[in-house]
Amino acid sequence: MEWKSDERELKAAGAEPLPDGRCGLFIRGWEIESRKRSILTSLQLQQWEEELQTSHLPEMVFGDNSLVLKHVNTGTKIHFNAFDALVGWKHEALPPVEVPAAAKWKFRSKPLQQVVLDYDYTFTTPYSGSETVESNAEFVRGLSNESSSSLQWENCMDKIDLVALASKEPILFYDEIILYEDELADNGISLLTVKVRVMPSGWFLLLRFWLRVDGVLMRLRDTRLHCLFGEHMKSVILRESCWREATFQALSSKGYPSDCAAYSDPSIISERLPIIMQKAQKLSIEIPCKH
Numbered sequence: 001m002e003w004k005s006d007e008r009e010l011k012a013a014g015a016e017p018l019p020d021g022r023c024g025l026f027i028r029g030w031e032i033e034s035r036k037r038s039i040l041t042s043l044q045l046q047q048w049e050e051e052l053q054t055s056h057l058p059e060m061v062f063g064d065n066s067l068v069l070k071h072v073n074t075g076t077k078i079h080f081n082a083f084d085a086l087v088g089w090k091h092e093a094l095p096p097v098e099v100p101a102a103a104k105w106k107f108r109s110k111p112l113q114q115v116v117l118d119y120d121y122t123f124t125t126p127y128s129g130s131e132t133v134e135s136n137a138e139f140v141r142g143l144s145n146e147s148s149s150s151l152q153w154e155n156c157m158d159k160i161d162l163v164a165l166a167s168k169e170p171i172l173f174y175d176e177i178i179l180y181e182d183e184l185a186d187n188g189i190s191l192l193t194v195k196v197r198v199m200p201s202g203w204f205l206l207l208r209f210w211l212r213v214d215g216v217l218m219r220l221r222d223t224r225l226h227c228l229f230g231e232h233m234k235s236v237i238l239r240e241s242c243w244r245e246a247t248f249q250a251l252s253s254k255g256y257p258s259d260c261a262a263y264s265d266p267s268i269i270s271e272r273l274p275i276i277m278q279k280a281q282k283l284s285i286e287i288p289c290k291h
Helices: 006-012 042-052 080-092 101-107 249-251 268-271
Strands: 025-028 031-035 068-073 076-081 130-133 171-182 188-199 204-213 217-229 235-247 275-285
Touching: 025 171, 031 171, 031 188, 042 080, 068 171, 068 188, 068 204, 076 080, 076 171, 080 171, 217 249, 217 268, 235 249
Parallel strands: none
Antiparallel strands: 025 031, 031 068, 068 076, 076 130, 171 188, 188 204, 204 217, 217 235, 235 275
16 A cells, blocks of 8 residues: 655655655655566566576566665665665575475476475575765765775664654655565565655664575564754764574474464564674765855
């Protein structure tokens, strides 16, 4: 269901809907746009396979879906798409998760076919977003000297204030975008999504990779970004990445249920999964004063 903004709340926050039927808004120097389309056609999938140098892609790739957050005056653009996420999957090249022998037959595309899972069929990705600087790059504090198209995030101890984010602030825009999905031949779920919400004080998003290989493993890789709008078009963005993982056996040994049905919603069970990687980074964006 498409989000309907409240015109009075938009006006009070100094925000404007994007023109020409585009989905999103312009607020405090940021242009925020989501795009949702159909899954890739077989011809497009073939092109992607050639570019990624693979013969394996998720069942459903929403290759034209995206979320773009652009700071117009500095050209700083943070965006999310399936192709870059799959580039991350290809580069990380994790060893395949072992599937119980009794379930392996489900991966056959033809009867009596021998199943060789010699690649990461879970499509696990380390992806935390894409970034470019399109113009006026000299305005961006923290821009890498080596490259005009990437930003240098500083490691920090700051944390996103999730309690403050839960306050009753008007939501000016919200959307959830699926980037890719695979049901692992009915052996579970592999799902990459990004959710965004925009408030008068800033924007917040969650990029989530969720994996459940039934009876074997669960893996959750979350990246949260929170941008606080400051004075004079200044913005500070905090980015937190948290990877969690556990086997069904490990959870069962702690007294948690071993039934797959108990693990359908990653938001509910995330705290049960031990953290294996966590980091926080910060980026300041501002337009320097003219003398």
